[in-house]
Amino acid sequence: MSGFALLCGLPWLLGVLPPALPAGAGGRSSRPTPTKAAVFDRVYAGTVNINREELYSFNYTSKPGQVDAVRVYVKSDSEDLQYPILFVVRQQKGVLSWQVPLIFRGLYQRTYNYQEVSRTLCPSEPTPEMGPSEQIIFVDVASMALFDIEYELLVTRLKSFQLTTDKAFNFTASPSQPQYFLYKFPPDVDSVIIKVVSETVYPCSVVSVQDIVCPVYDLDHNVEFNGVYQSMTKQAAITVQKKDFLGEQFFVVFVIKPEDYACGGSVPSSIKGKGNHTWNLQRTKSLQVTIVPSIKESDYVQAMLFSFLSFLSFYLGSLIVAFVHYVRVQRKTSAGRYSPDDGSGTVATSHPITTGTPEGSSYGAIEKLDLQTLSAGQYSEATANTRQNAAAFTDESSSSGGRQLSSPERGPPHGSDTDSSVEEESDFDTMPEIESDKNVIRTKMFLYLSDLSRKDRRIVSKKYKIYFWNIITIAVFYALPVIQLVITYQTVVNVTGNQDICYYNFLCAHPLGVLSAFNNVLSNVGHVLLGCLFLLIVLRRDILHRRSLEAKDPYTLEYGIPKHFGLFYAMGIALMMEGVLSACYHVCPNYSNFQFDTSFMYMIAGLCMLKLYQTRHPDINASAYSAYASFAVVICLAVVGVVFGKNNVWFWVIFSVIHIVASLALSTQIYYMGRFKIDFGIFRRVVMVLYTDCFQQCSRPMYMDRMVLLIVGNLVNWSFAVFGLVYRPRDFASYMLGIFICNLLLYLAFYIIMKLRSSEKLLPIPLFCIVATAVVWAAALYFFFQNLSSWEETPAESREKNRPCILLGFFDDHDVWHFLSAAALFFSFLVLLTLDDDLDSVRRDKIPVF
Structure with a gap:
């Protein structure tokens, strides 16, 4: 044997290639299959088996500038999966093949078989240089079956293959009969939005741009391999930019999924392993596609200018108010400063604040008796009873409170007051140690600000500055990984093209650079700008306050609410961080990063309540460490609630119990001014209080105003707990935020009411801020409840809520919520900052505590 013959026979000797089978022995006949010349729009029927196959040829002429698309429809009644019919379509630049029955695999290895298949062949477009060209298509029909299998074949040329701008096009599709169309960008259009709608929710479908x-x-198993895609029930929208396609054209592909699980539907229980004809017939979906031009570059510039100028106008307004205030102060200075109000219409510069009990006040265990009628022994006995009563709440000795630090800004000690109405010290025992025992002071029936501002101002200011430094630390360590994570999310979306990852309002999602929804990010600029403005306003007040302290101004030292700005600084940083983290969340909003958008909302609400409480309780407010630890617990509960709270009854039972117990514990601390110690002896003290105040004698509460507030507050919180337990809302994060906001509004309303009851005034600026806060919050909440997406649902279900833009053709309802909520929070902060400006000329021992 020659070397050439040996080389040719080597593959068979090694067993690499199988030997040729003779005709009729299980192999196909070696004679060539005759080609049948066929025409479009004609149905061809025939049979095939292992020895018989059919080959059809279709010829047509393609002209330059004309896109010719051909669609092949085949059908077979055979359900034999062992011997399907194979269809192979050959074109000039490619081969397309499939089998009938066509098999799709779904969830849990379910299979779905289709006897009708329709596919669009990849179109070819000749160039002008080529001129008209002849195109030929071969359709080969074959089967390995030992028996005859019937089939039908229909090949048509599509008349409506190219989509037109601003013109709706209707069609139908099914899992085995997908559709796709061509779109070319007009010369004057740089970006378009592909809008797809359907009147029926199911079957679930996929829209792809390739x-x-x-x-x-x-097809269902490969549609995600290329381009950008979305799942869809009733509507979908994809924004496409011309710069992303070199040929300035693309395909819009529509695929119907064999199951609805991906869109939130359920798999029919009747489907087992074989095909179900009834189910297959129901998988047809009618769709309408419309391609409209998107916004231009000028619209981006206009939207950015609007966003920045709208909030920079707040800076201008603040400058005007500051200038007017400066002019008024200069006029007062030149005309001689007014004397402060001591509560009796007299000049109070000679009446420094004392640490004793103001006239008309009494301790909790002492009724309103005329102290002048008491003997020294009676007074001593009464005050001793007060100390014993206070110690009962804390299990501490009467001296456990220790001596409070004396303030350098406080006037001479008690007894130096020259008021003739005060009795001589020799008339009775004054018990000077009562003035430093916080257990006695805080259980007085009527408290004044001087009773709760006894600590050294410098130490208290440092305590509240910890809020500011801690929140900066939290912001840095929180924001950096958040930014890194959302960049990763956006990169994954851009690389994979899977737009089901992020829950945008796709009907109003304007991309810029790598961001898919730049408008949602831009609309958060208000939080950052207004947060910075609030910090500047607080800084100005802080500087003026420091100058007054350095000048030993008696107004600053002895009158008005003690000025501590640490919490205000923390609120400003929190507002800025809310904007930053909300922008990060909206880079790719989804189930995994929802807490980015809500964490600092909880902190803002908590800081506002702490600031409101600190105003009249500067010495006993919560420390920064305990406050931020509480916020951390709340954020953890929010995460656990979102992850495990859906339809989990036990979670809601535990959460409701925790909510009610926490409300009672906090109410007790507020009612007894922090003197009701929470430890293992709390149950014994609770029983003692219930026995003495409820069973032994049923008397009115000692602190009626506080009791009314706490009763209403507990009713509100218990209502929230019951509502959550009964209805179990899906959006647990918003549910938690609602609890915080309702408590804040309730406390603010109580504060304003008590302020007016105490004959205090509302100056024009805080009154304006209160009205503006109410109006802007009402408008903001209206837009907040216009749900445009929902990460609690599937991406397809979320897109059913998408709506077009409503502002400048660039911003949607949620963007307007961002604008208005930033302004509302800013006005809310100004309310807390200016609410008690009317007390700057009132002595602290005349300012009631509530």
Whole structure:
């Protein structure tokens, strides 16, 4: 044997290639299959088996500038999966093949068989240089079955293959009959929005945008391999930019999924392993596609200018108010400063604040008796009873409170007051140690600000500055990983093209650079700008306050609410961070990063309540460490609630119990001014209080105003707990935020009411801020409840809520919520900052505590 013959026979000797089978022995006949010349729009029927196959040829002429698309429809009644019919379509630049029955695999290895298949062939477009060209298509029909299998074949040329701008196009599709169409960008259009709608929710479908590349991925198992895609129930929208396609054209592909699980539907229980004809017939979906031009570059510039100028106008307004205030102060200075109000219409510069009990006040265990009628022994006995009563709440000795630090800004000690109405010290025992025992002071029936501002101002200011430094630390360590994570999310979306990852309002999602929804990010600029403005306003007040302290101004030292700005600084930083983290969340909003948008909302609400309480209780407010630890617990509960709270009854039972117990514990601390110690002896003290105040004698509460507030507050919180337990809302994060906001509004309303009851005034600026806060919050909440997406649902279900833009053709309802909520929070902060400006000329021992 020659070397050439040996080389040719080597593959068979090694067993690499199988030997040729003779005709009729299980192999196909070696004679060539005759080609049948066929025409479009004609149904061809025939049979095939292992020895018989059919080959059809279709010829047509393609002209330059004309896109010719051909669609092949085949059908077979055979359900034999062992011997399907194979269809192979050959074109000039590609081959497309499939089998009938066509098999799709779904969830849990379910299979769905289709006897009708229709596919669009990849179109070819000749160039002008080529001129008209002859195109030929071969359709090969074959089967390995030992028996005859019937089939039908229909090949048509599509008349409506190219989509037109601003013109709706209707069609139908099914899992085995996908559709795709061509779109070319007009010369004057740089970006378009592909809008797809359907009147029926199911079957679930996928909309894909793919570059002009063959083959086109138009089946359920490969549609995600190329381009950008979205799942869809009733509507979908994809924004496409011309710069992303070199040929300035693309395919829009529509695929119907064999199951609805991906869109939130359920798999029919009747489907087992074989095909179900009834189910298959129901998988047809009618769709309408419309391609409209998107916004231009000038619209981006206009939107950015609007966003920045709108909030920079707040800076201008603040400058005007500051200038007017400066002019008024200069006029007062030149005309001689007014004397402060001591509560009796007399000049109070000679009446420094004392640490004793103001006239008309009494301790909790002492009724309103005329102290002048008491003997020294009676007074001593009464005050001793007060100390014993206070110690009962704390299990501490009467001296456990220790001596409070004396303030350098406080006037001479008690007894130096020259008021003739005060009795001589020799008339009775004054018990000077009562003035430093916080257990006695805080259980007085009527408290004044001087009773709760006894600590050294410098130490208290440092205590509240910890809020500011801690929140900066939290912001840095929180924001950096958040930014890194959302960049990763956006990169994954851009690389994979899977737009089901992020829950945008796709009907109003304007991309810029790598951001898919730049408008949602831009609309958060208000939080940052207004947060910075609030910090500047607080800084100005802080500087003026420091100058007054350095000048030993008696107004600053002895009158008005003690000025501590640490919490205000923390609120400003929290507002700025809310804007930053909300922008990060809206880079790719989804189930995994929801807490980015809500964490600092909880902190803002908590800081506002702490600031409101600190105003009249500067010495006994919560420390920064305990406050931020509480916020951490709340954020953890929010995460656990979102992850495990859906339809989990036990979670809601535990959460409701924790909510009610926490409300009672906090109410007790507020009612007894922090003197009701929470430890293992709390149950014994609770029983003692219930026995003495409820069973032994049923008397009115000692602190009626506080009791009314706490009763209403507990009713509100218990209502929230019952509502959550009964209805179990899906959006647990918003549910938690609602609890915080309702408590804040309730406390603010109580504070304002008590302020007016105490004959205090509302100056024009805080009154304006209160009205503006109410109006802006009402408008903001209206837009907040216009749900445009929902990460608690599937992406397809979320897109059912998408709506077009409503402001400048660039911002949607949620963007307007961002604008208004930033302004509302800013006005809310100004309310807390200016609410008690009317007390700057009132002595602290005349300012009631509530």
